[in-house]
Amino acid sequence: MKPISHFLFALFITFSSTSQIVKKPLPEKLVVLTFDDAPASQYSVVAPLLKEFNFGATFFVCEFPPNYKDSTLYMNWRQTKALDQMGFEIANHTQMHANVSKLSPKEFHKELAYIENKCDSLGIVKPTNFAYPGYGLNAEVLPFLEERGYQFARAGGSRIYDPLEDHPFLIPSWATNAKNKTEILSALNKAKAGNIVVLTLHGVPDIEHPWVDTPPELFKEYLQYLAKNNFTVISLRELGSYINIEKAKELIQPDLNKELSN
DSSP states (O other), X not given: OHHHHHHHHHHHHHHHHHHHHBSSOOXXXXXXXXXXXXXXXXXXXXXXXXXXXXXXXXXEEOOOTTTTTOTTTBOOHHHXXXXXXXXXXXXXXXXXXXXXXXXXXXXXXXXXXXXXXXXXXXTOOOOOEEEOGGGXXXXXXXXXXXXXXXXXXXXXXXXXXXXXXXXXXXXXXXXXXXXXXXXXXXXXXXXXXXXXXXXXXXXXXXXXXXXGOOOHHHHHHHHHHHHHTTOEXXXXXXXXTTBOHHHHHHHOOOOHHHHHTO
């Protein structure tokens, strides 16, 4: 009887955690689209296509040095505000695409505050989600994100997001590029049984950083695949309607080694 008791106890713990962290049933095929660095094509190419397919998305914006002022390469703040007005989420990627693993708390505060203040001055909804530039992690910033009222923080790792296992400040994602179509399609098919797939995209195309370029025709192919196969496609902000964020933070210990080992 002892093994059965242990099994029932483990089952109870799993059920209890699930019922506390997951506020409502997750769609069978749930995908979160996120876009980094604010390249100009996110306004001219990405946003119109997302509206065509009625998909949500999060745009993690920064003022990417040294060529941010070149409007052929990066969105300006007027365009960023337009994305906000379209209903897309504008989120924080630091001012200067800073490597968080190398920042002091004071420097991190400055980087975050710049984007927050810029959004506030333009009437853009206050950022409540964050993405680590270059996936540089730093355990010291997690309490700071909590203190400033952030809900989710997206990392890398190329694996599924399990809301019962992954801390909300360490959400893993797959990054797309021009050459990993097979990997991305395989990843999308892992969105089932309570697992969520988060994608990180950059420019469509990405002129200044070709190693993270996603050609427009490939991007549209992904959107068509998601629509044809009845995926639910949302922003990170919308994920909060499914996940009890505070309970997840309480019950799940952050494990940076998960991201660093992938």
